[in-house]
Amino acid sequence: MTPEEVKHHIKTYVLVFVALACLTVITVGISYLDLATGPAIILALIVASIKGSLVACYFMHLIDEKVTIYWTLLATVAMFMVLMFLPLGTMLNNTQM
Amino acid sequence: MDIPFTVKNRPDTGLYNGKLGVWLFLASEVMLFGGLFSAYVFLRTGVDTWPVGADILNVPLATLNTMFLISSSVTMVMSWASLKLNDFSKFKLYAGLTLLLACAFLVVKYFEYTAKFDHHLYPSTNNFLGIYFTMTGLHVLHVIGGIIVIFFFWMPGAKMWESDPERFVNRIEIVGLYWHFVDLVWIFLFPVLYLL
Numbered sequence: 235m236t237p238e239e240v241k242h243h244i245k246t247y248v249l250v251f252v253a254l255a256c257l258t259v260i261t262v263g264i265s266y267l268d269l270a271t272g273p274a275i276i277l278a279l280i281v282a283s284i285k286g287s288l289v290a291c292y293f294m295h296l297i298d299e300k301v302t303i304y305w306t307l308l309a310t311v312a313m314f315m316v317l318m319f320l321p322l323g324t325m326l327n328n329t330q331m
Numbered sequence: 332m333d334i335p336f337t338v339k340n341r342p343d344t345g346l347y348n349g350k351l352g353v354w355l356f357l358a359s360e361v362m363l364f365g366g367l368f369s370a371y372v373f374l375r376t377g378v379d380t381w382p383v384g385a386d387i388l389n390v391p392l393a394t395l396n397t398m399f400l401i402s403s404s405v406t407m408v409m410s411w412a413s414l415k416l417n418d419f420s421k422f423k424l425y426a427g428l429t430l431l432l433a434c435a436f437l438v439v440k441y442f443e444y445t446a447k448f449d450h451h452l453y454p455s456t457n458n459f460l461g462i463y464f465t466m467t468g469l470h471v472l473h474v475i476g477g478i479i480v481i482f483f484f485w486m487p488g489a490k491m492w493e494s495d496p497e498r499f500v501n502r503i504e505i506v507g508l509y510w511h512f513v514d515l516v517w518i519f520l521f522p523v524l525y526l527l
């Protein structure tokens with residue numbers, strides 16, 4: 235990476251920091267809107283996912299990474315999704331009974 | 332014998348070994364925290380009523396802590412960028428700031444925990460507090476681990492900058508990956524536990 239490229243990256247880091255700070259304020263602001271539980275959860279998770287993506291893409295440089303890491307993370311995300319949907323499956327099972 | 336591929340990338344993975352190792356470690360960390368998030372969903376969907384985090388927990392303090400961690404992620408990545416620009420003194424400044432912000436996070440967490448204990452709110456009080464203390468407690472352990480490693484590279488480990496600068500830059504990069512992951516976990520913990 236050339237010094238010019240690093241300097242360009244530094245500008246991006248500052249912009250990402252500003253975006254993260256604004257999104258944190260938005261996250262807290264949304265919680266004061268007295269939304270129903272369902273929409274509140276969805277909205278909060280969407281904002282958190284945007285923030286998480288910004289950190290992963292720019293601070294962890296995932297936006298420009300080797301394919302080995304993408305494959306590793308794809309497998310991780312798949313297993314994470316299984317973990318998330320397991321309790322929901324239990325809930326559906328209880329509803330049917 | 333030297334450890335291979337600490338600086339140069341392996342031809343098959345396209346990465347130096349430390350970086351691939353840390354990404355694999357982070358994949359296991361996703362599953363560790365994922366298990367706890369799964370437990371949270373299980374506990375929450377299993378009951379008719381679930382307390383609103385903001386009624387029990389201190390949202391302003393948690394917001395402050397979010398800002399501390401986000402800022403520490405920026406200073407961490409800036410410390411790596413400083414080394415890439417060959418500016419060691421800036422690295423020391425940014426890594427020092429990262430440590431300061433991480434310690435500030437722990438101080439705020441200490442006040443949060445002690446406030447709960449003063450009101451006789453313990454992990455055994457109810458399921459919400461049980462999962463809150465488990466998840467945030469595990470996260471605090473990760474912050475402490477990060478502080479120890481960053482401190483090592485800030486002080487004694489920084490000698491490597493003179494003997495093997497490229498390897499030192501790589502070490503800071505992978506410490507940064509871990510630290511950003513700790514920030515990322517908090518980004519999800521904050522709304523899930525405090526705001527919903």
